[in-house]
Ligand SMILES: O=c1ccn([C@@H]2O[C@H](COP(=O)(O)OP(=O)(O)O[C@H]3O[C@H](CO)[C@@H](O)[C@H](O)[C@H]3O)[C@@H](O)[C@H]2O)c(=O)[nH]1
């Protein structure tokens with residue numbers, strides 16, 4: 001107790017947190033009466049029901065697998081039985097690894113009001129925003145992100161925003177030049193009037209209050225928007241003359257994949273003031289050098305350049321990483337993150353991850369694009385273990401975490417902002433570390449910074465940091481801290497999940513795979529969670545089998561499940577309903593709608609039979625050196641016509657996407673089988689034997705409804721291309737014709 005008193009005198013604010021960290025819940029509540037804490041954690045109420053249900057369900061699975069294995073010895077069709085057994089083993093495995101998320105879900109609360117009142121002791125923050133293509137990621141999207149962050153309620157002299165432009169685009173640079181001037185009006189306007197939506201686009205499309213200067217600010221914003229959008233359309237920029245020289249970089253030899261570093265300080269906090277005379281945050285544009293001879297490592301490479309560039313310029317101890325497609329929705333968020341970083345007992349917390357939440361998703365989320373399980377529900381689950389996984393954007397880091405384990409001294413925090421960021425010395429050093437060959441023979445990407453080798457660099461890096469002994473936190477306040485763009489058509493969504501599938505396979509087959517390295521270094525349950533995602537694409541096995549085999553068997557009147565009167569039938573019913581109900585409750589509890597849940601499970605089926613398989617194929621081709629997978633950006637440009645259909649809840653198939661073939665084939669097989677099955681049963685009976693198969697085919701038809709509509713009924717631009725429909729009919733018929741080989 002003596003030590004605590006001593007600490008209390010030293011830092012009155014923190015001692016409570018030292019006391020409560022790790023203490024049981026009851027202790028915490030009593031202690032809170034003395035000194036206010038900075039953060040607390042609450043175990044969610046579903047924890048015990050989850051654990052008990054897991055036990056019951058595990059018994060069910062064991063019984064079912066046992067039953068199926070015994071059947072193998074007296075089946076009339078070993079091929080079919082083996083395939084069904086394989087499907088169920090994979091389902092059982094995915095269920096088992098999922099339990100990691102369910103054993104100890106928690107919710108955290110922060111108390112920024114308990115932070116020290118003296119803001120001068122707050123750490124500086126460097127914010128990294130990534131953009132990579134002005135045509136897929138309109139510069140105005142990135143500008144809005146930057147403005148929303150620059151307007152944070154955080155001491156401006158401690159805030160620096162770095163934009164990484166992997167598109168090497170003069171259009172993006174031009175947009176940010178314009179933004180830097182508009183910011184001088186926008187920031188004081190927001191702060192003076194206490195505006196919450198500090199992303200101008202979100203603000204002006206909301207039901208905003210009109211202050212005397214609002215019309216002027218609005219028209220300034222709109223002028224800027226027109227100027228920037230015109231530039232993107234025409235390809236010409238008309239910069240202010242003080243900046244005209246910067247565009248000399250874009251000479252005849254300058255291409256996206258081959259160009260020197262362009263580094264431009266757009267706002268220097270020590271010099272630039274806003275219109276009311278307050279200091280501005282720093283704003284720095286960085287387009288790292290690109291040479292075809294050196295790999296650029298996509299976003300991970302971009303972030304590592306920013307880590308080094310910012311180190312030479314501002315070197316803030318806290319780093320916030322953002323994708324350009326996600327803006328800040330709450331100006332107080334950095335203070336919330338400080339509740340963890342300023343708590344000395346949380347010294348081993350590497351990052352504070354906010355959930356990826358989205359705006360612009362239609363009612364009931366047609367494509368399950370919110371990924372509520374990945375970004376919200378499961379995050380609360382791992383947070384109760386070692387800590388949240390990293391989701392790429394909306395994440396505050398301790399800079400030190402990128403330089404070694406919690407106890408290592410590789411990284412020594414040097415004095416920040418000793419000289420102007422515009423000094424020649426600072427710029428020279430920054431240019432040096434942004435060179436494309438800088439990383440050769442260094443530990444960047446292996447031991448330092450973002451880790452290379454996976455297309456889900458975020459998830460992989462978070463995993464590696466945890467393996468090094470770092471912890472992390474999931475912070476999910478009521479008002480979303482950030483809002484992002486989700487893919488708004490089926491092809492984009494499948495493209496995204498194909499990339500993620502490749503990324504997790506990269507991780508699974510890396511030398512740091514959770515299968516061996518993970519189990520050796522992390523707690524068991526945490527490893528289970530990583531395994532669940534590393535194996536993500538193998539969902540394709542049970543889903544392909546379950547969506548084709550029982551249906552074809554039905555056409556041959558070949559029963560593969562127990563009869564309705566067989567007691568084993570009940571076990572199947574329980575397995576199905578149990579899994580679906582638990583999934584449903586979790587989804588609804590996290591604020592989803594019933595239809596949203598239905599769409600979400602359909603999206604899972606669609607992905608499993610298409611993008612997961614394509615991901616596995618692309619990964620294999622890359623490993624065989626036949627192909628080289630790249631980071632396919634998600635499109636952020638909104639097509640007005642398609643968007644109207646999306647708002648109405650119509651699925652978009654308009655493009656000739658290879659993803660649509662397997663989806664259409666499965667839909668057709670189910671329809672054919674369902675109709676045939678009904679006819680047979682009406683004619684000859686036998687419902688008792690074939691009930692499960694008929695149910696599966698019916699469920700398939702229900703889920704495939706939008707696909708039939710797109711093939712046969714719709715006439716708009718989003719309907720299924722005729723070529724795909726016809727070819728899918730041929731393929732489905734071939735499957736049917738070939739099926740006697742199996743039955
Ligand atoms: O060579 C590249 C490629 C991408 N990016 C940036 O990466 C971000 C994410 O790209 P996006 O097309 O929006 O992909 P999403 O699938 O929406 O992104 C999710 O998945 C990615 C991993 O695949 C993570 O990096 C993201 O943080 C996460 O939101 C964007 O800001 C891009 O500008 C780069 O900076 N350089």
Ligand SMILES: [Mn+2]
Nearest residue numbers: 323325485634
């Ligand atoms: Mn994105």
